[in-house]
Amino acid sequence: xxxxxGPLRLLLDVxxxxxxxxxxxxxxxxxxxxxxxxxxxxxxxxxxxxxxxPIYAPIRRxxxxxxxxxxxxxxxxxxxxxxxxxxxxxxxxx
Numbered sequence: 001x002x003x004x005x006g007p008l009r010l011l012l013d014v015x016x017x018x019x020x021x022x023x024x025x026x027x028x029x030x031x032x033x034x035x036x037x038x039x040x041x042x043x044x045x046x047x048x049x050x051x052x053x054p055i056y057a058p059i060r061r062x063x064x065x066x067x068x069x070x071x072x073x074x075x076x077x078x079x080x081x082x083x084x085x086x087x088x089x090x091x092x093x094x
Contacts, residue, residue, distance in 0.1 A: 005092040012084040015055075019077050022048045026073075052076075 025045060028034040036042045056072040063071055 001092045005088060008088055008092075009084060012080055012088070015080050016077075016084065018048065018051065019073065019080065022052055023073055023077070 025034065025048065029036060029041075029045065034041050036045060052073075055076050056070075059072040059075050060070075063075065
């Protein structure tokens with residue numbers, strides 16, 4: 001089972017850090033610490049959005065519309081943490 005658990009854990013760890021980066025970057029952009037007019041910042045931001053949108057889109061369809069506040073990243077973040085720390089170890093390391 002470790003042959004399955006190791007790569008899944010690594011994949012969830014990578015998703016965790018990408019989501020952390022996206023969340024922190026969204027705060028910095030909203031508080032105008034980062035500027036999307038800078039080419040490097042814009043490329044990173046749009047790349048993260050394209051990478052995470054397939055994860056966020058199904059969650060947005062389920063959640064109610066809270067227009068100014070997007071709760072999809074929070075829900076996806078909680079799901080990744082739950083899978084990584086609680087569900088996968090319980091299923092695969094028993």
